[in-house]
Amino acid sequence: MVSTTGPSAAVADTPAASAPRVVSPFNPANAVTASRFLTLPPLWWAVAHGYHQWATLLLVICALFDKLDGLVAKLFNCRSAFGEVFDAIADAICYGFGLILVAAYGWAPAIPVVFVISLGVLNTVLRFVYAGRAGRTVNYKSYAMERIVGYTSFLIGFATSGMEVTYFYWAFVPVMLVIVLHDAKRMLVDPIPAIPAVPTAPAAGARA
Amino acid sequence: MTDLVPSGVFQWFLILTTGLVAGLWFVHDIVFLARLRGTDRKDPLVHDQRFGYMMGIVIGMIGVIGALLYMHDTGVI
Numbered sequence: 558m559v560s561t562t563g564p565s566a567a568v569a570d571t572p573a574a575s576a577p578r579v580v581s582p583f584n585p586a587n588a589v590t591a592s593r594f595l596t597l598p599p600l601w602w603a604v605a606h607g608y609h610q611w612a613t614l615l616l617v618i619c620a621l622f623d624k625l626d627g628l629v630a631k632l633f634n635c636r637s638a639f640g641e642v643f644d645a646i647a648d649a650i651c652y653g654f655g656l657i658l659v660a661a662y663g664w665a666p667a668i669p670v671v672f673v674i675s676l677g678v679l680n681t682v683l684r685f686v687y688a689g690r691a692g693r694t695v696n697y698k699s700y701a702m703e704r705i706v707g708y709t710s711f712l713i714g715f716a717t718s719g720m721e722v723t724y725f726y727w728a729f730v731p732v733m734l735v736i737v738l739h740d741a742k743r744m745l746v747d748p749i750p751a752i753p754a755v756p757t758a759p760a761a762g763a764r765a
Numbered sequence: 766m767t768d769l770v771p772s773g774v775f776q777w778f779l780i781l782t783t784g785l786v787a788g789l790w791f792v793h794d795i796v797f798l799a800r801l802r803g804t805d806r807k808d809p810l811v812h813d814q815r816f817g818y819m820m821g822i823v824i825g826m827i828g829v830i831g832a833l834l835y836m837h838d839t840g841v842i
Contacts, residue, residue: 704790
C-alpha cells in the first residue's frame with residue numbers, strides 16, 4: 558500500500574523523537590472526500606429530468622461532504638498532504654462537473670461558465686507549477702481561494718434552484734479573475750513558505 | 766416525481782440560506798479585516814489574509830444583494 562506522509566514527516570530527525578506519523582491514503586477522511594463523487598450521477602439524472610429541488614438537494618449533500626471530510630480528518634487524526642490535494646481535486650471535479658452540467662442543460666449562461674472553468678483550469682496548472690517549485694506534495698491555499706470555492710458551490714446551487722442565475726454568474730467572473738491573478742503571482746513569483754514545524758517530544762540527548 | 770417541498774418553502778430556503786450565509790460571511794470578514802489593522806502589511810500571511818477578507822466582503826455583498834433581488838423578483842418584498 559502506498560503511504561503518504563504529511564508535512565510533519567520532514568521534521569523529527571532527532572534520535573529519540575517520535576517517528577513521523579505515516580497516514581495511509583485509504584483513511585476515513587479521504588473516503589468521505591471520495592464519496593462526494595457518488596452524488597454526481599444522481600445530480601446529472603436530476604438536471605436531465607428537470608428536477609430542480611432534487612438537484613439542489615444533491616448539491617447540498619456534496620457541499621456538506623466537503624465540510625465533513627475536514628472534521629473527519631481531525632476526528633481520526635488522519636490529515637495528510639495527499640488528503641489536502643485530493644480534496645482540492647475533488648472540488649475541481651465536482652464543481653467543474655456541476656458547472657458544465659448546468660450550462661449544458663441551459664440552467665446557467667454558457668459564457669460565464671466557460672470563463673470560470675478556464676480560470677479554474679489555469680489555477681490548477683499553476684498549482685502544479687507551485688508544487689514543482691516547492692519540490693513536494695503541497696496544496697496551495699489562500700484565504701481568497703477558500704472564499705471563491707465557497708462561492709462556486711453556491712453558484713451551481715443558484716443554477717439548480719433558478720435563483721438570480723444571470724446576476725450571480727456574471728458577478729462571479731470578475732471576482733474570480735482578480736483572485737486567480739493575485740494567486741498566480743504568489744504561486745509563480747513569491748517565495749514558498751517553509752514546511753511548518755510540528756512540535757515533537759524533545760530528545761533526551763538533545764537537552765542542554 | 767414530485768418536488769420535495771412546496772415551491773414557497775423552497776424559495777424561503779434559498780433566501781435564508783443565501784442571505785444568512787452571505788450576510789454572516791460579510792460581517793465575519795469585516796470584523797477579521799478590522800482586527801488586522803496595525804499589523805505588518807509586508808508580512809505575506811497578513812497580506813494574504815487582508816486580500817482574502819476583502820474578497821470575502823465583496824462576495825458577501827454579492828450574496829446579500831442577490832438574495833434581496835430574488836425576494837423582489839419573487840414578490841416576497
